[in-house]
Amino acid sequence: MQPARRQPVVDMALSGQGVVPAEALARTKALDRLRLGDIIFRQLTRAAAIGVLLLLSGVIVSLISGSLPALRTFGFGFLVSERWNPVTDNFGALPAIYGTIVTSLIAMLIAVPVGVMIAFFLTELCPQWLRRPIGIAIELLAGIPSIIYGIWGLFIFAPFLQATLQPFLINTLGNVPGIGALFAGPPYGIGILTSGLILAIMVLPFVTSITRDVFEAVPSVLKEAAYGLGCTRWEVVRNVVLPYARVGVIGAVMLSLGRALGETMAVTFVIGNAHRISASILAPGTTISATIANEFTEAVGDLYTSALISLGLILFVITFIVLAIARYMLMRIERRIG
Amino acid sequence: MPDKILASRYSGRRRNNAIATVLALGATALGLGWLVLILGALLWKGFSGLSVAVFTEMTPPPGSAGGLLNPIFGSLVLTTLAVLIGTPIGILAGTYMAEYGRYDRLSSVVRFINDILLSAPSIVVGLFIYEIMVAPMGHFSGWAGGVALAVLVIPVVVRTTEDMLTLVPNSLREAATSIGLPRSLTITRICYRAARAGMVTGVLLAVARISGETAPLLFTSLNNQFWSTNLNAPVASLPVVIFQFALSPYKDWQALAWTGALIITLAVLALSISARALIPSGRQS
Numbered sequence: 001m002q003p004a005r006r007q008p009v010v011d012m013a014l015s016g017q018g019v020v021p022a023e024a025l026a027r028t029k030a031l032d033r034l035r036l037g038d039i040i041f042r043q044l045t046r047a048a049a050i051g052v053l054l055l056l057s058g059v060i061v062s063l064i065s066g067s068l069p070a071l072r073t074f075g076f077g078f079l080v081s082e083r084w085n086p087v088t089d090n091f092g093a094l095p096a097i098y099g100t101i102v103t104s105l106i107a108m109l110i111a112v113p114v115g116v117m118i119a120f121f122l123t124e125l126c127p128q129w130l131r132r133p134i135g136i137a138i139e140l141l142a143g144i145p146s147i148i149y150g151i152w153g154l155f156i157f158a159p160f161l162q163a164t165l166q167p168f169l170i171n172t173l174g175n176v177p178g179i180g181a182l183f184a185g186p187p188y189g190i191g192i193l194t195s196g197l198i199l200a201i202m203v204l205p206f207v208t209s210i211t212r213d214v215f216e217a218v219p220s221v222l223k224e225a226a227y228g229l230g231c232t233r234w235e236v237v238r239n240v241v242l243p244y245a246r247v248g249v250i251g252a253v254m255l256s257l258g259r260a261l262g263e264t265m266a267v268t269f270v271i272g273n274a275h276r277i278s279a280s281i282l283a284p285g286t287t288i289s290a291t292i293a294n295e296f297t298e299a300v301g302d303l304y305t306s307a308l309i310s311l312g313l314i315l316f317v318i319t320f321i322v323l324a325i326a327r328y329m330l331m332r333i334e335r336r337i338g
Numbered sequence: 339m340p341d342k343i344l345a346s347r348y349s350g351r352r353r354n355n356a357i358a359t360v361l362a363l364g365a366t367a368l369g370l371g372w373l374v375l376i377l378g379a380l381l382w383k384g385f386s387g388l389s390v391a392v393f394t395e396m397t398p399p400p401g402s403a404g405g406l407l408n409p410i411f412g413s414l415v416l417t418t419l420a421v422l423i424g425t426p427i428g429i430l431a432g433t434y435m436a437e438y439g440r441y442d443r444l445s446s447v448v449r450f451i452n453d454i455l456l457s458a459p460s461i462v463v464g465l466f467i468y469e470i471m472v473a474p475m476g477h478f479s480g481w482a483g484g485v486a487l488a489v490l491v492i493p494v495v496v497r498t499t500e501d502m503l504t505l506v507p508n509s510l511r512e513a514a515t516s517i518g519l520p521r522s523l524t525i526t527r528i529c530y531r532a533a534r535a536g537m538v539t540g541v542l543l544a545v546a547r548i549s550g551e552t553a554p555l556l557f558t559s560l561n562n563q564f565w566s567t568n569l570n571a572p573v574a575s576l577p578v579v580i581f582q583f584a585l586s587p588y589k590d591w592q593a594l595a596w597t598g599a600l601i602i603t604l605a606v607l608a609l610s611i612s613a614r615a616l617i618p619s620g621r622q623s
Contacts, residue, residue: 034520041522042438048430049439049448052496055489056451059462062469117358117365125362136614138369143610144376145550147577148599151584155592156379201372208369232351234358255457262459264553265581289461289553296465296557312465316458323454 059316067310069302078310084275086300091307093314095275099192099285100315103267104260106196106281107203112253114200115207116242122208123215123241124233135212142205150269153198154190158270161197162189166282181279190272193281198266203256210255214248214333215241247336251329258323262315264289288315377603384600387593392601396565397579400588406598408565409579412480415567416559416575417549419484420491425541427488428495435496436503437525449500456493463489464554472558480569483559490551491544498540502533535616542613546606552577576602 071078074091081092118138122131166187174183218241226240242249272284273294288311299305391405398404431448439445467486472478506529514524530537560572561582576598583595 034523038520038522041525042434045430045434045438046444048427049434049444051427052431052448052452052455052492055492056455058470059458059466062466063462066465066469114365114368117362118369120358121362121366125359126366134366134370137373140607140610141369141373141376143546143606145552145577145602145606147550147552147580148376148380148603151580151595151599152376152379154584155383155596204369204372232355234355235351237358258457262457262461264459264461265577268581269584289459292461292465293553293556296468297560309465309469312462316462319457319459320454323457324450327450327453 063309063313063316067306067313070306070310073303074307078307079314082275082277086295086304089301089303091304093288093307093311095277096286096288096291096311097314098277099195099271100261100287100289100318102192102281102285103195103199103271103287104257106193107199107260108253108257110197110200111204111207111256115204115252115256116211116249118204118208119211119215120234120237122212124237135209138205138208140205141201142209146202146263146265149198149202149266153194153266154269157198158189158194161194162187166193169282182281185278185280185282187282188272188284190270190284191282192271192278192285194270195267195285195287196281198270199260199263202263202266203260206256206259207252210252210330211245211249214245214252217248217333218244245333247329248333251326251333254322254326254329258319258326261322262289262319264293268293288312380596380600380603383593383596384598387597388600392594392597397563397574397583397594398590399563400586400591403590404594406576406579406594406601408562409574409576409598410601412559412562412566412574413549413576415569416480416483416487416555416573417545419480419569420487420548421541421545423485424488424491424544425495428492428540428544429499429537431492432496432499433503433525436500437521437529440504448496452493452496455489456497459553460490460551461553461556464557467554467558478558478560478572480559480571480573483555483573483575484569486554486558487548487551490548490554494544494547495537495540498543499533499537502536502540503529505536506532539613539616542609542616546609546613549609550577550602550606552581556581 070091074081078091078093079097080094081090082094083090083092084095085091122135126134166189169183170185170187174180215237222240222244223236226236231239267287268290271286271290273286273290274284275286275291278285292308292312296305296308299308391403392407393405393410394407395403395405396408397406431452435445435448463486467482467489471482471485475482510528510532511524514528515521519527555575555578559575559578561578562572562574566573580595580598580602583591583598586592
């Protein structure tokens with residue numbers, strides 16, 4: 001510590017006295033080795049981090065190069081054409097894009113209110129000891145692989161809907177002028193609505209767990225002040241918690257939307273794989289991911305394969321934008337909570 | 339008179355609160371109800387088919403008895419391969435972001451990209467691997483399937499590694515540096531050890547995520563009706579076999595699909611529950 005004490009040691013080191021030269025050499029070598037290891041390790045981790053970036057660029061580049069033949073053949077018309085005919089090599093993406101967006105919208109319409117209400121229950125109403133078990137149970141829904149939702153949807157949920165909800169919708173809302181066309185046609189069981197409902201169940205845990213986290217991050221001073229003014233629990237959530245956590249909730253919604261848009265297996269089982277746009281949400285349709293999953297291995301010819309890869313590119317671009325917005329929103333709320 | 343208005347307003351607010359409470363309870367019951375419904379259906383449909391034959395016999399042709407031995411084995415191989423490839427890359431990248439470049443530009447870009455990869459559609463990953471491996475090699479292969487799954491492992495591991503290393507207190511690093519430990523040894527011997535439970539959790543979560551993945555395998559490792567240990571050829575995997583069997587018109591194939599679904603779900607739930615069980619002990623140490 002004190003200079004007086006350190007001085008002899010430094011002198012010794014500088015003059016080499018008290019240290020056998022061979023030992024000093026070995027020590028320098030060991031130090032060099034450590035330094036080299038340090039540099040190598042650092043560069044290794046850096047390379048891995050850059051590798052993650054390359055992964056994403058690789059995905060983009062390979063999708064673009066794979067979809068070039070189709071895009072060159074069909075041009076912009078690919079996006080707006082409703083035709084999908086492998087026999088005549090004529091492809092259009094509109095039915096798949098339409099199906100993807102409509103099923104995801106149905107999913108969000110159901111999952112967001114339900115998820116926010118569950119978060120309300122978990123943060124304000126639920127007794128403390130029950131919060132963790134219920135939270136974990138809801139998150140387990142997220143852990144179930146999507147193929148399980150698919151097989152369950154095909155064999156259990158779709159027949160159930162065919163026998164109950166769909167006839168009910170056709171007989172009631174189907175007769176209402178204006179929106180009646182949405183619920184027209186026979187009850188197939190499978191179709192756009194069924195896929196939307198399955199997607200709603202699948203994204204519910206994402207909405208719930210992120211919303212709960214942002215609700216919990218609301219400073220309790222704010223909530224206590226509102227309670228002190230005599231607000232009811234619902235008024236606290238409606239007027240204090242929700243406005244404060246708004247950005248985070250939007251982030252949660254966008255993140256779940258990103259999931260719903262790209263979800264493949266569950267939808268493939270219950271969508272019906274029909275390349276057409278029907279007014280009725282009870283009719284079978286298709287989504288981008290379901291089309292790829294169903295047809296890719298059977299695609300004959302370069303143009304067919306390329307058209308499917310173009311669909312993948314469109315899906316990737318849409319989800320990328322949605323997820324980027326989600327991340328931006330969540331980053332903003334994280335910064336504010338700090 | 340004003341009293342009356344106040345009283346009616348108050349009862350209106352109480353009514354709204356009661357409605358919201360009932361809705362919240364209903365929403366929670368709905369969420370838990372789905373979990374029970376799905377698990378119940380799986381147990382009911384899949385449990386009856388569970389027997390020793392499932393684990394000892396190959397997938398049958400339609401109309402005869404058989405098991406799921408080759409897809410189970412294939413899934414284990416593909417998952418192992420994915421973890422072996424994905425974990426080191428993920429841990430190294432996470433290390434850079436938490437230890438070397440916690441505040442630099444590269445890290446924030448990688449963090450953003452990684453979060454997007456985390457939720458990117460897995461079928462797109464399948465297309466990517468098809469383009470870079472299956473198409474040039476000219477045939478479907480187990481290697482391609484393993485790499486496709488590895489692409490899904492990496493973001494999960496990067497995320498948890500970074501989060502867990504960030505939780506390691508700086509005083510530990512300072513103590514290590516003060517006794518002359520080089521940075522790389524500080525990280526591998528001190529920080530990794532302190533964050534071990536969390537990092538293992540990340541790997542477990544990644545395994546849970548990929549063991550049920552079907553979409554990236556459909557056109558990478560494809561499927562195989564027979565026993566095969568050749569990773570250069572198509573390999574059967576449990577999710578793809580479930581997909582094929584469930585959509586087939588044969589009753590015994592559908593029954594096997596349900597049994598396979600039960601096996602996957604139990605495995606995934608066991609993994610995610612044990613991953614959760616690890617986290618608290620990680621925070622204590």
